[in-house]
Amino acid sequence: MNHFYLTTTLPYVNGAAHVGHAIEFMRADMLARYHRGLGSQVFFNTGTDEHGQKIADKAIELKVSPQAYVDDMANGWKQFCADINMSYDFFSRTTDTKHEAIAQELWRRCDDNGYIYKKSYQSKYCVGCELQKTDSELVDGMCPDHPGKELELIDEENYFFAFSQFQERLLELYKNNPTFVVPDFRLQEITNFVAGGLQDFSISRLKEKMSWGVPVPGDDDQVMYVWFDALTNYISALGWGTEDQSQFDTFWDQGHTVQMCGKDNLRQQSAIWQAMLMAAGLPNTNQIFVEGHVVSGGQKMSKSIGNVIDPVAYVHYYGLDAVRYFVARHVHDVQDSDWTVERFHESYMASLVNGLGNLVNRVLNMADKYEVVLDVMPQTEPTDHLANFQFNAEMDRIWKLIGDCDQYITDEAPFKKAKDDLPAAQEDLRYLLGQLWIINESIAPIMPETYGKIRVAMELNKKPEEPLFPRLDFNADL
Numbered sequence: 005m006n007h008f009y010l011t012t013t014l015p016y017v018n019g020a021a022h023v024g025h026a027i028e029f030m031r032a033d034m035l036a037r038y039h040r041g042l043g044s045q046v047f048f049n050t051g052t053d054e055h056g057q058k059i060a061d062k063a064i065e066l067k068v069s070p071q072a073y074v075d076d077m078a079n080g081w082k083q084f085c086a087d088i089n090m091s092y093d094f095f096s097r098t099t100d101t102k103h104e105a106i107a108q109e110l111w112r113r114c115d116d117n118g119y120i121y122k123k124s125y126q127s128k129y130c131v132g133c134e135l136q137k138t139d140s141e142l143v144d145g146m147c148p149d150h151p152g153k154e155l156e157l158i159d160e161e162n163y164f165f166a167f168s169q170f171q172e173r174l175l176e177l178y179k180n181n182p183t184f185v186v187p188d189f190r191l192q193e194i195t196n197f198v199a200g201g202l203q204d205f206s207i208s209r210l211k212e213k214m215s216w217g218v219p220v221p222g223d224d225d226q227v228m229y230v231w232f233d234a235l236t237n238y239i240s241a242l243g244w245g246t247e248d249q250s251q252f253d254t255f256w257d258q259g260h261t262v263q264m265c266g267k268d269n270l271r272q273q274s275a276i277w278q279a280m281l282m283a284a285g286l287p288n289t290n291q292i293f294v295e296g297h298v299v300s301g302g303q304k305m306s307k308s309i310g311n312v313i314d315p316v317a318y319v320h321y322y323g324l325d326a327v328r329y330f331v332a333r334h335v336h337d338v339q340d341s342d343w344t345v346e347r348f349h350e351s352y353m354a355s356l357v358n359g360l361g362n363l364v365n366r367v368l369n370m371a372d373k374y375e376v377v378l379d380v381m382p383q384t385e386p387t388d389h390l391a392n393f394q395f396n397a398e399m400d401r402i403w404k405l406i407g408d409c410d411q412y413i414t415d416e417a418p419f420k421k422a423k424d425d426l427p428a429a430q431e432d433l434r435y436l437l438g439q440l441w442i443i444n445e446s447i448a449p450i451m452p453e454t455y456g457k458i459r460v461a462m463e464l465n466k467k468p469e470e471p472l473f474p475r476l477d478f479n480a481d482l
Protein backbone atom coordinates (compact mmCIF):
# COMPACT_ATOMS: atom_id res chain seq x y z
CA MET A 5 0.00 0.00 0.00
CA ASN A 6 1.15 3.53 -0.80
CA HIS A 7 1.39 6.02 2.02
CA PHE A 8 0.85 9.67 1.30
CA TYR A 9 1.46 12.50 3.75
CA LEU A 10 0.07 15.93 3.07
CA THR A 11 0.12 19.13 5.10
CA THR A 12 -1.03 22.71 4.74
CA THR A 13 1.02 25.43 6.37
CA LEU A 14 -0.33 26.26 9.80
CA PRO A 15 -1.96 29.68 9.71
CA TYR A 16 -0.80 32.13 12.35
CA VAL A 17 -3.81 32.74 14.57
CA ASN A 18 -3.77 36.53 14.75
CA GLY A 19 -6.64 36.91 12.29
CA ALA A 20 -9.48 35.17 10.50
CA ALA A 21 -9.15 33.02 7.39
CA HIS A 22 -8.71 34.94 4.16
CA VAL A 23 -9.12 33.76 0.60
CA GLY A 24 -5.48 32.61 0.34
CA HIS A 25 -6.05 30.19 3.21
CA ALA A 26 -9.28 28.96 1.63
CA ILE A 27 -7.49 28.19 -1.64
CA GLU A 28 -4.58 26.37 0.00
CA PHE A 29 -6.85 24.39 2.33
CA MET A 30 -9.40 23.46 -0.34
CA ARG A 31 -6.71 22.30 -2.74
CA ALA A 32 -4.97 20.30 -0.03
CA ASP A 33 -8.30 18.64 0.69
CA MET A 34 -8.77 17.83 -3.01
CA LEU A 35 -5.34 16.16 -3.07
CA ALA A 36 -6.07 14.19 0.10
CA ARG A 37 -9.34 12.89 -1.36
CA TYR A 38 -7.72 12.16 -4.73
CA HIS A 39 -4.95 10.06 -3.18
CA ARG A 40 -7.44 8.22 -0.95
CA GLY A 41 -9.45 7.52 -4.10
CA LEU A 42 -6.38 5.92 -5.67
CA GLY A 43 -6.25 3.56 -2.71
CA SER A 44 -3.37 5.19 -0.84
CA GLN A 45 -3.38 5.51 2.91
CA VAL A 46 -3.34 9.25 3.55
CA PHE A 47 -2.31 11.32 6.57
CA PHE A 48 -3.62 14.85 6.10
CA ASN A 49 -2.35 17.45 8.58
CA THR A 50 -3.48 21.01 9.24
CA GLY A 51 -3.75 23.18 12.32
CA THR A 52 -2.75 26.48 13.89
CA ASP A 53 0.51 28.28 14.69
CA GLU A 54 0.00 29.85 18.13
CA HIS A 55 3.19 31.29 19.62
CA GLY A 56 5.21 34.49 19.18
CA GLN A 57 5.22 38.20 19.75
CA LYS A 58 2.21 39.08 17.61
CA ILE A 59 -0.02 36.70 19.57
CA ALA A 60 1.31 37.96 22.91
CA ASP A 61 0.67 41.57 21.82
CA LYS A 62 -2.83 40.76 20.61
CA ALA A 63 -3.73 39.05 23.91
CA ILE A 64 -2.54 42.11 25.87
CA GLU A 65 -4.60 44.35 23.60
CA LEU A 66 -7.70 42.22 24.22
CA LYS A 67 -6.92 41.89 27.96
CA VAL A 68 -7.05 38.08 27.90
CA SER A 69 -4.38 35.45 28.52
CA PRO A 70 -2.50 34.31 25.41
CA GLN A 71 -3.79 30.77 25.98
CA ALA A 72 -7.41 31.92 26.16
CA TYR A 73 -6.86 33.93 23.01
CA VAL A 74 -5.34 31.06 21.00
CA ASP A 75 -7.96 28.59 22.27
CA ASP A 76 -10.66 30.88 20.94
CA MET A 77 -8.86 31.41 17.63
CA ALA A 78 -8.17 27.68 17.14
CA ASN A 79 -11.91 27.03 17.56
CA GLY A 80 -12.58 29.59 14.85
CA TRP A 81 -10.16 27.82 12.51
CA LYS A 82 -11.71 24.45 13.20
CA GLN A 83 -15.09 25.94 12.26
CA PHE A 84 -13.57 27.31 9.07
CA CYS A 85 -12.21 23.84 8.22
CA ALA A 86 -15.70 22.40 8.77
CA ASP A 87 -17.24 25.13 6.57
CA ILE A 88 -15.04 24.15 3.64
CA ASN A 89 -15.33 20.36 4.19
CA MET A 90 -11.68 19.68 5.10
CA SER A 91 -11.15 15.95 5.52
CA TYR A 92 -8.04 16.33 7.68
CA ASP A 93 -6.75 13.49 9.83
CA PHE A 94 -4.97 15.61 12.40
CA PHE A 95 -5.34 19.19 13.63
CA SER A 96 -1.97 20.39 14.99
CA ARG A 97 -1.87 23.08 17.64
CA THR A 98 1.58 24.38 18.48
CA THR A 99 0.57 25.10 22.11
CA ASP A 100 -0.27 21.43 22.57
CA THR A 101 2.05 19.99 25.26
CA LYS A 102 2.93 16.99 23.07
CA HIS A 103 3.97 19.28 20.22
CA GLU A 104 6.03 21.42 22.63
CA ALA A 105 7.91 18.37 23.92
CA ILE A 106 8.65 17.30 20.33
CA ALA A 107 9.86 20.77 19.35
CA GLN A 108 12.24 20.57 22.32
CA GLU A 109 13.40 17.14 21.19
CA LEU A 110 14.15 18.44 17.69
CA TRP A 111 16.09 21.32 19.24
CA ARG A 112 18.12 18.84 21.33
CA ARG A 113 19.00 16.76 18.24
CA CYS A 114 20.12 19.84 16.31
CA ASP A 115 22.12 20.94 19.35
CA ASP A 116 23.68 17.48 19.90
CA ASN A 117 24.75 17.47 16.26
CA GLY A 118 26.49 20.82 16.72
CA TYR A 119 24.17 23.13 14.78
CA ILE A 120 23.02 25.40 17.63
CA TYR A 121 25.25 27.94 19.40
CA LYS A 122 24.84 31.02 21.57
CA LYS A 123 25.99 34.54 20.80
CA SER A 124 25.30 38.22 21.47
CA TYR A 125 23.92 40.22 18.62
CA GLN A 126 21.94 43.23 17.54
CA SER A 127 19.24 43.08 14.93
CA LYS A 128 16.11 44.63 13.56
CA TYR A 129 12.98 42.56 13.91
CA CYS A 130 9.65 42.96 12.11
CA VAL A 131 6.86 41.79 14.39
CA GLY A 132 4.53 41.79 11.37
CA CYS A 133 6.57 39.06 9.67
CA GLU A 134 8.02 37.62 12.89
CA LEU A 135 11.37 37.76 11.04
CA GLN A 136 14.70 39.46 11.48
CA LYS A 137 15.45 41.96 8.77
CA THR A 138 18.81 42.94 7.35
CA ASP A 139 19.28 46.55 6.24
CA SER A 140 19.30 45.44 2.60
CA GLU A 141 15.75 44.08 2.98
CA LEU A 142 14.35 47.39 4.30
CA VAL A 143 12.77 50.21 2.33
CA ASP A 144 13.14 53.64 3.97
CA GLY A 145 14.11 51.81 7.17
CA MET A 146 10.83 49.86 7.21
CA CYS A 147 9.75 46.34 6.28
CA PRO A 148 8.29 46.61 2.76
CA ASP A 149 5.46 44.24 3.76
CA HIS A 150 4.62 46.22 6.89
CA PRO A 151 5.22 49.90 6.13
CA GLY A 152 4.46 52.15 9.08
CA LYS A 153 5.25 49.43 11.61
CA GLU A 154 8.31 50.30 13.70
CA LEU A 155 11.00 47.64 13.65
CA GLU A 156 12.00 46.29 17.01
CA LEU A 157 15.68 46.63 17.89
CA ILE A 158 16.94 43.47 19.50
CA ASP A 159 20.16 43.52 21.49
CA GLU A 160 20.52 40.32 23.44
CA GLU A 161 22.31 37.01 23.75
CA ASN A 162 20.38 34.30 21.86
CA TYR A 163 20.77 30.84 20.39
CA PHE A 164 21.62 30.63 16.70
CA PHE A 165 20.95 27.99 14.08
CA ALA A 166 23.97 27.25 11.86
CA PHE A 167 22.00 27.69 8.64
CA SER A 168 25.13 28.69 6.69
CA GLN A 169 26.51 25.16 7.03
CA PHE A 170 23.70 23.74 4.87
CA GLN A 171 24.28 25.63 1.66
CA GLU A 172 25.96 22.77 -0.22
CA ARG A 173 23.56 20.10 1.00
CA LEU A 174 20.50 22.18 0.15
CA LEU A 175 21.80 22.90 -3.35
CA GLU A 176 22.43 19.19 -3.80
CA LEU A 177 18.89 18.41 -2.63
CA TYR A 178 17.43 20.84 -5.20
CA LYS A 179 19.67 19.61 -8.00
CA ASN A 180 18.96 15.93 -7.44
CA ASN A 181 15.19 16.36 -7.11
CA PRO A 182 13.81 18.39 -10.00
CA THR A 183 10.24 18.22 -8.60
CA PHE A 184 11.25 18.92 -5.00
CA VAL A 185 9.65 22.35 -5.37
CA VAL A 186 6.71 22.70 -7.79
CA PRO A 187 6.54 24.80 -9.97
CA ASP A 188 10.06 24.76 -11.36
CA PHE A 189 10.44 28.55 -11.38
CA ARG A 190 10.08 28.47 -7.59
CA LEU A 191 12.75 25.76 -7.42
CA GLN A 192 14.96 28.11 -9.39
CA GLU A 193 14.11 30.97 -7.05
CA ILE A 194 15.08 29.05 -3.91
CA THR A 195 18.20 27.67 -5.61
CA ASN A 196 19.28 31.25 -6.40
CA PHE A 197 18.59 32.33 -2.85
CA VAL A 198 20.63 29.53 -1.30
CA ALA A 199 23.42 29.90 -3.87
CA GLY A 200 23.66 33.56 -2.86
CA GLY A 201 24.88 32.52 0.61
CA LEU A 202 23.11 31.72 3.87
CA GLN A 203 23.36 33.48 7.20
CA ASP A 204 22.94 31.87 10.58
CA PHE A 205 19.90 33.24 12.38
CA SER A 206 18.63 33.57 15.90
CA ILE A 207 16.21 30.86 17.03
CA SER A 208 15.40 32.09 20.53
CA ARG A 209 14.28 35.14 22.48
CA LEU A 210 14.94 36.19 26.04
CA LYS A 211 11.97 35.03 28.07
CA GLU A 212 11.82 38.27 30.09
CA LYS A 213 11.18 40.17 26.84
CA MET A 214 8.98 37.63 25.06
CA SER A 215 7.66 34.74 27.10
CA TRP A 216 4.98 33.30 24.76
CA GLY A 217 6.96 30.43 23.28
CA VAL A 218 8.29 26.94 23.89
CA PRO A 219 11.02 26.92 26.58
CA VAL A 220 14.52 26.21 25.25
CA PRO A 221 15.64 22.86 26.68
CA GLY A 222 18.17 23.37 29.45
CA ASP A 223 17.88 27.17 29.56
CA ASP A 224 15.09 28.70 31.62
CA ASP A 225 15.85 32.21 30.41
CA GLN A 226 15.06 31.62 26.74
CA VAL A 227 12.10 30.58 24.59
CA MET A 228 12.21 29.29 21.02
CA TYR A 229 11.71 31.55 18.07
CA VAL A 230 8.19 30.94 16.72
CA TRP A 231 9.20 29.59 13.29
CA PHE A 232 11.50 26.95 14.79
CA ASP A 233 8.70 25.64 16.95
CA ALA A 234 5.97 25.94 14.30
CA LEU A 235 7.84 24.15 11.49
CA THR A 236 8.29 21.16 13.79
CA ASN A 237 4.53 20.53 13.61
CA TYR A 238 4.93 18.70 10.30
CA ILE A 239 6.53 15.83 12.17
CA SER A 240 5.07 16.33 15.65
CA ALA A 241 1.70 15.54 14.04
CA LEU A 242 3.16 12.09 13.27
CA GLY A 243 4.48 11.55 16.78
CA TRP A 244 8.15 11.83 15.84
CA GLY A 245 10.43 11.82 18.89
CA THR A 246 7.85 10.12 21.13
CA GLU A 247 7.62 6.53 22.32
CA ASP A 248 5.41 5.58 19.38
CA GLN A 249 7.01 6.73 16.15
CA SER A 250 5.13 4.29 13.94
CA GLN A 251 3.20 6.96 12.02
CA PHE A 252 6.37 8.92 11.40
CA ASP A 253 8.07 5.79 10.08
CA THR A 254 5.11 4.91 7.87
CA PHE A 255 4.31 8.32 6.42
CA TRP A 256 7.46 10.45 6.64
CA ASP A 257 10.21 7.90 6.35
CA GLN A 258 8.59 5.44 3.93
CA GLY A 259 5.70 7.44 2.45
CA HIS A 260 5.54 10.29 -0.03
CA THR A 261 5.46 13.66 1.75
CA VAL A 262 3.95 16.84 0.32
CA GLN A 263 3.82 20.29 1.90
CA MET A 264 1.69 23.09 0.46
CA CYS A 265 2.37 26.79 0.93
CA GLY A 266 1.99 30.25 -0.56
CA LYS A 267 4.86 31.90 -2.39
CA ASP A 268 5.70 34.08 0.65
CA ASN A 269 6.56 30.89 2.54
CA LEU A 270 9.04 29.44 0.05
CA ARG A 271 12.16 30.14 2.11
CA GLN A 272 10.79 28.76 5.37
CA GLN A 273 9.49 25.54 3.81
CA SER A 274 12.09 24.68 1.22
CA ALA A 275 15.26 25.97 2.88
CA ILE A 276 14.96 26.61 6.63
CA TRP A 277 12.79 23.60 7.46
CA GLN A 278 14.85 21.34 5.20
CA ALA A 279 18.06 22.46 6.93
CA MET A 280 16.46 21.77 10.31
CA LEU A 281 15.61 18.23 9.19
CA MET A 282 19.18 17.75 7.97
CA ALA A 283 20.54 19.11 11.26
CA ALA A 284 18.49 16.56 13.19
CA GLY A 285 19.47 13.73 10.82
CA LEU A 286 15.94 13.27 9.43
CA PRO A 287 14.73 12.69 5.85
CA ASN A 288 13.77 15.73 3.81
CA THR A 289 10.28 16.43 2.52
CA ASN A 290 9.62 14.90 -0.92
CA GLN A 291 7.72 17.78 -2.50
CA ILE A 292 6.69 21.34 -1.76
CA PHE A 293 3.88 22.81 -3.81
CA VAL A 294 4.01 26.61 -3.92
CA GLU A 295 0.92 28.62 -4.87
CA GLY A 296 0.54 32.17 -6.15
CA HIS A 297 -1.40 34.97 -4.51
CA VAL A 298 -4.86 36.27 -5.27
CA VAL A 299 -5.66 39.85 -6.16
CA SER A 300 -9.07 41.33 -6.87
CA GLY A 301 -9.82 43.62 -9.80
CA GLY A 302 -6.09 43.76 -10.54
CA GLN A 303 -5.29 45.16 -7.09
CA LYS A 304 -3.99 43.77 -3.84
CA MET A 305 -6.96 43.24 -1.52
CA SER A 306 -7.41 45.87 1.13
CA LYS A 307 -10.18 47.03 3.40
CA SER A 308 -9.79 50.62 2.25
CA ILE A 309 -10.31 49.72 -1.43
CA GLY A 310 -13.18 47.44 -0.37
CA ASN A 311 -12.11 44.56 -2.62
CA VAL A 312 -11.46 41.97 0.08
CA ILE A 313 -12.82 38.54 -0.93
CA ASP A 314 -14.42 36.72 2.01
CA PRO A 315 -14.42 33.01 1.10
CA VAL A 316 -17.02 32.13 3.74
CA ALA A 317 -19.48 34.70 2.35
CA TYR A 318 -19.12 33.04 -1.08
CA VAL A 319 -19.73 29.64 0.47
CA HIS A 320 -22.91 30.93 2.12
CA TYR A 321 -24.24 32.52 -1.06
CA TYR A 322 -23.20 30.09 -3.80
CA GLY A 323 -22.65 26.90 -1.82
CA LEU A 324 -19.37 25.24 -0.93
CA ASP A 325 -18.85 23.22 -4.08
CA ALA A 326 -19.29 26.28 -6.29
CA VAL A 327 -16.34 27.83 -4.46
CA ARG A 328 -14.29 24.64 -4.64
CA TYR A 329 -15.08 24.51 -8.37
CA PHE A 330 -13.86 28.08 -8.88
CA VAL A 331 -10.71 27.49 -6.83
CA ALA A 332 -9.78 24.39 -8.81
CA ARG A 333 -10.64 25.75 -12.23
CA HIS A 334 -10.15 29.50 -12.26
CA VAL A 335 -7.50 30.23 -9.63
CA HIS A 336 -4.24 29.60 -11.47
CA ASP A 337 -2.31 26.57 -10.17
CA VAL A 338 0.89 28.49 -9.48
CA GLN A 339 0.67 32.07 -10.79
CA ASP A 340 -1.11 35.00 -9.17
CA SER A 341 -4.83 35.13 -10.01
CA ASP A 342 -7.54 37.73 -10.15
CA TRP A 343 -10.78 36.93 -8.28
CA THR A 344 -13.75 39.19 -8.86
CA VAL A 345 -17.43 38.66 -8.08
CA GLU A 346 -18.26 39.25 -11.77
CA ARG A 347 -15.94 36.47 -12.92
CA PHE A 348 -17.17 34.14 -10.21
CA HIS A 349 -20.83 34.71 -11.06
CA GLU A 350 -20.32 34.30 -14.79
CA SER A 351 -18.48 31.03 -14.29
CA TYR A 352 -21.09 29.78 -11.80
CA MET A 353 -23.93 30.38 -14.25
CA ALA A 354 -22.15 29.05 -17.34
CA SER A 355 -20.34 26.00 -15.99
CA LEU A 356 -22.42 24.90 -13.02
CA VAL A 357 -26.04 26.04 -13.47
CA ASN A 358 -26.12 25.70 -17.28
CA GLY A 359 -23.25 23.23 -17.44
CA LEU A 360 -23.01 20.35 -14.98
CA GLY A 361 -26.36 21.00 -13.25
CA ASN A 362 -28.29 21.17 -16.50
CA LEU A 363 -26.61 18.08 -17.95
CA VAL A 364 -27.49 16.00 -14.88
CA ASN A 365 -31.14 17.10 -15.13
CA ARG A 366 -31.46 16.42 -18.86
CA VAL A 367 -29.80 13.03 -18.81
CA LEU A 368 -31.65 11.76 -15.76
CA ASN A 369 -35.00 13.13 -16.98
CA MET A 370 -34.64 11.20 -20.24
CA ALA A 371 -33.29 8.09 -18.51
CA ASP A 372 -36.32 8.12 -16.23
CA LYS A 373 -38.76 8.70 -19.10
CA TYR A 374 -37.31 6.09 -21.48
CA GLU A 375 -36.64 3.64 -18.62
CA VAL A 376 -32.93 3.23 -19.14
CA VAL A 377 -30.69 2.27 -16.23
CA LEU A 378 -26.93 2.08 -16.16
CA ASP A 379 -26.28 -1.60 -15.45
CA VAL A 380 -22.57 -1.73 -16.32
CA MET A 381 -20.48 1.01 -14.70
CA PRO A 382 -17.77 2.14 -17.09
CA GLN A 383 -14.15 1.86 -16.00
CA THR A 384 -12.79 5.26 -15.02
CA GLU A 385 -9.16 5.86 -15.88
CA PRO A 386 -7.65 8.09 -13.19
CA THR A 387 -5.60 10.91 -14.71
CA ASP A 388 -2.41 12.10 -13.07
CA HIS A 389 -3.21 15.81 -13.25
CA LEU A 390 -3.88 16.08 -9.53
CA ALA A 391 -0.84 13.95 -8.67
CA ASN A 392 1.12 16.70 -10.46
CA PHE A 393 -0.82 19.58 -8.85
CA GLN A 394 -2.51 20.46 -12.16
CA PHE A 395 -5.92 21.47 -10.88
CA ASN A 396 -6.75 23.71 -13.86
CA ALA A 397 -5.96 21.02 -16.44
CA GLU A 398 -8.01 18.42 -14.59
CA MET A 399 -11.03 20.75 -14.45
CA ASP A 400 -10.70 21.60 -18.14
CA ARG A 401 -10.63 17.88 -18.92
CA ILE A 402 -13.82 17.25 -16.92
CA TRP A 403 -15.66 20.25 -18.36
CA LYS A 404 -14.68 19.13 -21.85
CA LEU A 405 -16.49 15.83 -21.13
CA ILE A 406 -19.53 17.84 -20.01
CA GLY A 407 -19.41 19.95 -23.19
CA ASP A 408 -19.08 16.81 -25.31
CA CYS A 409 -22.21 15.33 -23.70
CA ASP A 410 -24.17 18.53 -24.41
CA GLN A 411 -23.02 18.34 -28.02
CA TYR A 412 -23.96 14.66 -28.21
CA ILE A 413 -27.50 15.44 -27.02
CA THR A 414 -27.81 18.21 -29.63
CA ASP A 415 -26.47 16.00 -32.44
CA GLU A 416 -28.31 12.78 -31.62
CA ALA A 417 -31.47 14.42 -30.23
CA PRO A 418 -32.64 11.29 -28.34
CA PHE A 419 -35.84 13.13 -27.28
CA LYS A 420 -36.84 13.28 -30.99
CA LYS A 421 -35.63 9.77 -31.82
CA ALA A 422 -37.71 8.30 -29.00
CA LYS A 423 -40.91 9.09 -30.88
CA ASP A 424 -40.37 6.50 -33.61
CA ASP A 425 -37.22 4.58 -32.58
CA LEU A 426 -37.22 4.08 -28.81
CA PRO A 427 -34.37 1.49 -28.74
CA ALA A 428 -32.07 3.95 -30.53
CA ALA A 429 -32.90 6.67 -28.01
CA GLN A 430 -32.32 4.21 -25.17
CA GLU A 431 -28.91 3.38 -26.62
CA ASP A 432 -28.02 7.10 -26.58
CA LEU A 433 -29.10 7.33 -22.97
CA ARG A 434 -27.01 4.34 -21.95
CA TYR A 435 -23.99 6.12 -23.43
CA LEU A 436 -24.86 9.42 -21.71
CA LEU A 437 -25.38 7.75 -18.33
CA GLY A 438 -21.96 6.12 -18.71
CA GLN A 439 -20.37 9.48 -19.46
CA LEU A 440 -22.17 11.07 -16.53
CA TRP A 441 -20.82 8.32 -14.31
CA ILE A 442 -17.26 9.07 -15.47
CA ILE A 443 -17.76 12.82 -14.99
CA ASN A 444 -19.09 12.24 -11.50
CA GLU A 445 -16.21 9.96 -10.48
CA SER A 446 -13.85 12.65 -11.73
CA ILE A 447 -15.34 15.47 -9.65
CA ALA A 448 -15.39 13.36 -6.47
CA PRO A 449 -12.21 14.76 -4.87
CA ILE A 450 -12.96 18.31 -5.98
CA MET A 451 -16.68 18.64 -5.26
CA PRO A 452 -17.47 15.85 -2.80
CA GLU A 453 -21.00 17.00 -1.84
CA THR A 454 -22.08 17.33 -5.45
CA TYR A 455 -20.56 13.93 -6.17
CA GLY A 456 -22.74 12.43 -3.42
CA LYS A 457 -25.91 14.08 -4.73
CA ILE A 458 -25.32 12.94 -8.33
CA ARG A 459 -24.50 9.46 -7.12
CA VAL A 460 -27.82 9.23 -5.25
CA ALA A 461 -29.74 10.66 -8.22
CA MET A 462 -28.13 8.09 -10.53
CA GLU A 463 -29.03 5.27 -8.19
CA LEU A 464 -32.66 6.46 -8.11
CA ASN A 465 -32.45 7.20 -11.86
CA LYS A 466 -34.27 10.49 -11.29
CA LYS A 467 -33.07 14.07 -11.56
CA PRO A 468 -32.24 15.59 -8.15
CA GLU A 469 -35.28 17.06 -6.38
CA GLU A 470 -33.37 20.21 -5.44
CA PRO A 471 -31.31 21.78 -8.22
CA LEU A 472 -27.60 21.05 -7.77
CA PHE A 473 -26.81 24.68 -8.52
CA PRO A 474 -29.78 27.05 -8.16
CA ARG A 475 -30.07 30.09 -10.40
CA LEU A 476 -28.89 33.05 -8.34
CA ASP A 477 -28.88 36.80 -8.85
CA PHE A 478 -25.63 38.62 -9.21
CA ASN A 479 -24.63 39.84 -5.75
CA ALA A 480 -22.32 42.83 -5.89
CA ASP A 481 -22.00 42.87 -2.10
CA LEU A 482 -19.87 39.75 -1.96
Ligand SMILES: [Zn+2]
Nearest residue numbers: 130133147150
Ligand atom coordinates in the same frame (compact mmCIF):
# COMPACT_ATOMS: atom_id res chain seq x y z
ZN1 LIG B 1 7.28 42.63 7.94
